[in-house]
Amino acid sequence: MDRKTILITGSTGGIGKVTAKALAKLGHTVIIHGRDKEKTASICEEIKSETGNDTIDYVIADLLLLSEVSQLAESFKKKHKRLDVLINNAGAIFGKERETTQEGFEKTMALNLFSPFLLTQLLLEVLAKSPAARIINVSSGAHTMSGTPDLDDIQSTKKYSFGNAYGLSKLYLIWVTQRLATELKTNGMSNITANSLHPGTIKTAFGQRAKKGFVVDLLFNISMLFAISPEKGAENTIYLATAKEVEHISGKYFSNKKIARPSMKYYSPENEKAVWNYCKLITQPYLD
Ligand SMILES: NC(=O)c1ccc[n+]([C@@H]2O[C@H](COP(=O)([O-])OP(=O)(O)OC[C@H]3O[C@@H](n4cnc5c(N)ncnc54)[C@H](OP(=O)(O)O)[C@@H]3O)[C@@H](O)[C@H]2O)c1
Numbered sequence: 140m141d142r143k144t145i146l147i148t149g150s151t152g153g154i155g156k157v158t159a160k161a162l163a164k165l166g167h168t169v170i171i172h173g174r175d176k177e178k179t180a181s182i183c184e185e186i187k188s189e190t191g192n193d194t195i196d197y198v199i200a201d202l203l204l205l206s207e208v209s210q211l212a213e214s215f216k217k218k219h220k221r222l223d224v225l226i227n228n229a230g231a232i233f234g235k236e237r238e239t240t241q242e243g244f245e246k247t248m249a250l251n252l253f254s255p256f257l258l259t260q261l262l263l264e265v266l267a268k269s270p271a272a273r274i275i276n277v278s279s280g281a282h283t284m285s286g287t288p289d290l291d292d293i294q295s296t297k298k299y300s301f302g303n304a305y306g307l308s309k310l311y312l313i314w315v316t317q318r319l320a321t322e323l324k325t326n327g328m329s330n331i332t333a334n335s336l337h338p339g340t341i342k343t344a345f346g347q348r349a350k351k352g353f354v355v356d357l358l359f360n361i362s363m364l365f366a367i368s369p370e371k372g373a374e375n376t377i378y379l380a381t382a383k384e385v386e387h388i389s390g391k392y393f394s395n396k397k398i399a400r401p402s403m404k405y406y407s408p409e410n411e412k413a414v415w416n417y418c419k420l421i422t423q424p425y426l427d
Pocket of ligand 1: 151200203343
């Protein structure tokens with residue numbers, strides 16, 4: 140087996156933690172990520188002792204803040220000269236009131252879209268050093284459930300609903316992944332692939348903290364009764380990170396370890412480009 144260096148965001152719980160453990164078990168160098176130092180360090184030790192793999196490290200950042208995304212990339216690059224797989228897994232749904240980060244961005248877009256976009260851009264130079272690098276963006280089947288995108292108001296300043304913001308953030312993540320795949324090819328970086336995926340409906344802590352209102356919380360909890368295990372949910376990510384047969388596939392959306400067709404309802408090359416350019420604009424100050 141060729142040992143890969145793999146960075147997974149949001150690996151202190153849920154699908155990310157299971158993914159990290161499985162990849163560590165396979166003998167890869169795994170860099171986990173969390174926002175709480177004590178919790179992350181303890182999970183790092185847990186993975187080492189459970190898998191017998193000593194090549195586990197961690198990085199810390201609150202990914203709601205783009206300045207912390209930059210710091211994460213810097214501390215990663217100080218320690219690691221190469222990256223083979225970047226898994227942008229961290230993500231969340233927020234509450235019924237629109238909230239902004241200390242940097243002024245709507246929280247859903249900040250965490251689920253701007254943060255993976257920026258982290259990817261900042262790590263491209265280390266990904267480029269791998270003979271065959273992979274970028275995996277964890278999206279969601281919820282991208283099919285959003286309302287009509289307002290590309291002049293991506294951060295929902297005029298009209299906000301948490302479900303819509305979440306669905307759109309995951310739709311835009313699929314679009315920027317597609318666009319990234321094209322950009323990588325155009326810029327002669329065809330050793331790097333970029334794909335997105337839907338993990339399934341998984342029983343994790345996902346959505347539990349968000350204040351969604353009594354009825355929505357109830358419906359959410361009922362849907363969780365039918366959710367599958369994080370072990371099952373991690374399978375698609377592990378497959379995209381390791382399977383030989385996907386090494387050259389780029390710009391696709393995967394579900395159940397197969398290429399799937401994302402919703403085309405609001406897709407157009409112009410819309411994809413508009414979202415890409417918007418992410419570029421937002422993240423530009425954090426790129427230098
Ligand atoms: N569960 C599902 O049914 C489902 C379905 C489709 C897609 N997804 C997607 O799958 C991914 C993983 O979700 P999950 O179900 O495993 O959820 P989860 O159990 O809530 O785990 C999310 C992970 O992201 C981290 N995270 C959240 N906000 C963060 C922040 N501001 N900064 C840094 N890290 C942060 C969490 O860290 P803490 O431990 O510090 O909270 C945790 O490690 C997400 O992108 C989600 O949108 C999930």
